[in-house]
Amino acid sequence: MNKILVVILFISLTAFGKPTPPKLIVFISIDQMRADYFERYDKYFTGGFHRLYSKGIVYSNADLNYAASETGPGHATLGTGCYPWKSGILSNDWVERTTLNEMYCVKDSSAHQVDSVGGGFSPRNLVATAVGDWLKQQSPNSKVITASTKDRAAILMGGKHADYAFWYNKSVGGMVTSDYYTKTLPQWVKAFNASNWSEKNAPEQWVKILPESDYAKLGPDEFSAESKWKNSTAFPHNFTTGKKAEEIVGSPYGDKIIVDFAMKAVQEENLGKRNVTDLLCISLSNCDYVGHGQGPDSHEMFDLLINIDRYLGELFEYLDTNVGKDNYVVALSADHAVCPLPEFNVEFRNITAKRYIYSTNIKPKTDGLNSILKKELNSIDDILIKNSFINYSAGIQAGLDSLQLEQKVKAGLLSIDAFVDVYFRRELMTREKSDKLFIEKYRNSYYSPRGKDFLYRIRENCIISSNAYGTTHGSPYSYDTHVPLIFWWNNVASHKISREVHSADAAPTLAKFAGFSFPNNLDGVPLKEVVQ
Numbered sequence: 001m002n003k004i005l006v007v008i009l010f011i012s013l014t015a016f017g018k019p020t021p022p023k024l025i026v027f028i029s030i031d032q033m034r035a036d037y038f039e040r041y042d043k044y045f046t047g048g049f050h051r052l053y054s055k056g057i058v059y060s061n062a063d064l065n066y067a068a069s070e071t072g073p074g075h076a077t078l079g080t081g082c083y084p085w086k087s088g089i090l091s092n093d094w095v096e097r098t099t100l101n102e103m104y105c106v107k108d109s110s111a112h113q114v115d116s117v118g119g120g121f122s123p124r125n126l127v128a129t130a131v132g133d134w135l136k137q138q139s140p141n142s143k144v145i146t147a148s149t150k151d152r153a154a155i156l157m158g159g160k161h162a163d164y165a166f167w168y169n170k171s172v173g174g175m176v177t178s179d180y181y182t183k184t185l186p187q188w189v190k191a192f193n194a195s196n197w198s199e200k201n202a203p204e205q206w207v208k209i210l211p212e213s214d215y216a217k218l219g220p221d222e223f224s225a226e227s228k229w230k231n232s233t234a235f236p237h238n239f240t241t242g243k244k245a246e247e248i249v250g251s252p253y254g255d256k257i258i259v260d261f262a263m264k265a266v267q268e269e270n271l272g273k274r275n276v277t278d279l280l281c282i283s284l285s286n287c288d289y290v291g292h293g294q295g296p297d298s299h300e301m302f303d304l305l306i307n308i309d310r311y312l313g314e315l316f317e318y319l320d321t322n323v324g325k326d327n328y329v330v331a332l333s334a335d336h337a338v339c340p341l342p343e344f345n346v347e348f349r350n351i352t353a354k355r356y357i358y359s360t361n362i363k364p365k366t367d368g369l370n371s372i373l374k375k376e377l378n379s380i381d382d383i384l385i386k387n388s389f390i391n392y393s394a395g396i397q398a399g400l401d402s403l404q405l406e407q408k409v410k411a412g413l414l415s416i417d418a419f420v421d422v423y424f425r426r427e428l429m430t431r432e433k434s435d436k437l438f439i440e441k442y443r444n445s446y447y448s449p450r451g452k453d454f455l456y457r458i459r460e461n462c463i464i465s466s467n468a469y470g471t472t473h474g475s476p477y478s479y480d481t482h483v484p485l486i487f488w489w490n491n492v493a494s495h496k497i498s499r500e501v502h503s504a505d506a507a508p509t510l511a512k513f514a515g516f517s518f519p520n521n522l523d524g525v526p527l528k529e530v531v532q
């Protein structure tokens with residue numbers, strides 16, 4: 001290619017405003033963010049959400065496309081572009097097939113504290129590489145830094161070779177890591193932790209940021225199925241002086257500290273200011289805490305989102321000034337969404353929905369099924385083991401082959417009101433054509449070395465809960481799997497795209513956009529509207 005052509009090409013690319021390549025990739029996950037929050041609350045957003053949603057490339061139909069709608073799998077998929085069947089992170093926790101020991105997705109007994117804090121966690125269980133790994137392999141001077149309230153979010157988004165993954169520690173009131181990444185915390189992190197951020201920055205009360213009339217449209221602030229935020233389900237929520245470091249988790253300030261820390265990381269590590277592409281991953285966790293506690297329709301959730309919108313607005317303005325408007329690209333998505341409070345769906349949406357209390361509605365029935373099967377098979381050992389495995393050898397001793405035993409297990413489970421289908425390991429380890437609903441989502445979730453012998457699907461709009469309050473996620477239904485997916489850079493031609501895409505597309509899209517290569521066996525694909 002001659003020089004003139006190169007110059008013309010360069011000019012034409014910059015003319016469209018596409019940073020080629022970007023000096024900084026900012027990859028944001030809002031834990032438990034439902035895609036419909038943007039449509040619902042768009043007119044109230046003025047900051048970062050507004051910039052992304054009104055000016056970016058917005059995929060309005062982005063789905064996880066796998067059943068395990070949980071935080072660990074969600075962040076692993078965002079990072080790696082692989083569904084859990086390839087990332088290995090098939091749930092937040094699992095029971096090891098060989099030892100029956102319980103495992104947490106980022107637990108690592110060989111990863112220790114750093115400067116007497118943090119420790120115990122690493123990406124050792126992740127079996128795929130992530131966008132930061134691809135970047136660093138091709139550009140060793142690039143930096144990859146991640147920050148979140150949650151260890152699993154920070155670690156799994158960062159992949160195997162992040163320079164640092166930082167997560168929040170309530171007792172320190174600051175950010176910690178493990179010796180998987182470093183032998184000592186950088187000086188600026190020590191200074192940040194010593195600054196007593198929460199006492200200085202969190203107010204005495206979490207109060208509503210907009211006029212009351214904006215909240216009243218959502219329904220009542222007090223709702224019987226909301227978990228209490230300390231003593232109340234309604235605003236204002238009071239912090240205890242001296243305990244704010246602990247209590248900001250579950251409030252907007254739990255996200256503000258992460259955004260402040262991220263800006264500090266940009267400043268101190270010179271992200272986006274060197275002659276390479278850097279990657280900053282930020283996962284904001286408090287939508288998840290508030291969603292679990294007060295639900296996606298609560299005044300608390302609305303207020304939290306308005307706050308996050310402002311924090312992200314501050315972050316982007318900081319990047320405009322310090323990295324340069326034309327030098328960075330932002331991607332925003334979520335690890336999963338959430339089911340509304342069943343009681344809210346019944347009362348305000350006329351949807352058939354139900355809360356099953358685990359200790360009274362589920363456990364006695366699965367225990368009962370186990371007892372019946374033991375008696376029938378004349379076995380002294382359990383037939384259902386740790387809610388995960390089937391004692392096939394007890395079946396064989398009783399003259400039942402594996403299919404016959406599975407039929408009994410399935411019939412027993414489906415006699416329990418909460419369950420509508422059961423998927424067995426043999427069905428999940430194949431890609432053979434099947435008419436079973438949601439089977440492909442379950443297969444995409446199933447990493448066979450760690451997979452259970454069976455998974456069940458819960459009834460739609462229903463949750464299994466430990467008590468009468470709050471809600472959860474984890475199903476293959478769209479209320480749990482429909483997430484936002486937005487890309488923004490300065491002067492991008494904004495548009496909304498309604499075809500179905502997946503959160504796994506984010507990582508290869510960012511890689512292709514920034515001009516580095518990625519493995520050819522990913523589940524995600526580069527999205528043409530972003531990379532063309």
Ligand SMILES: [Zn+2]
Nearest residue numbers: 031032071335
């Ligand atoms: Zn989550």
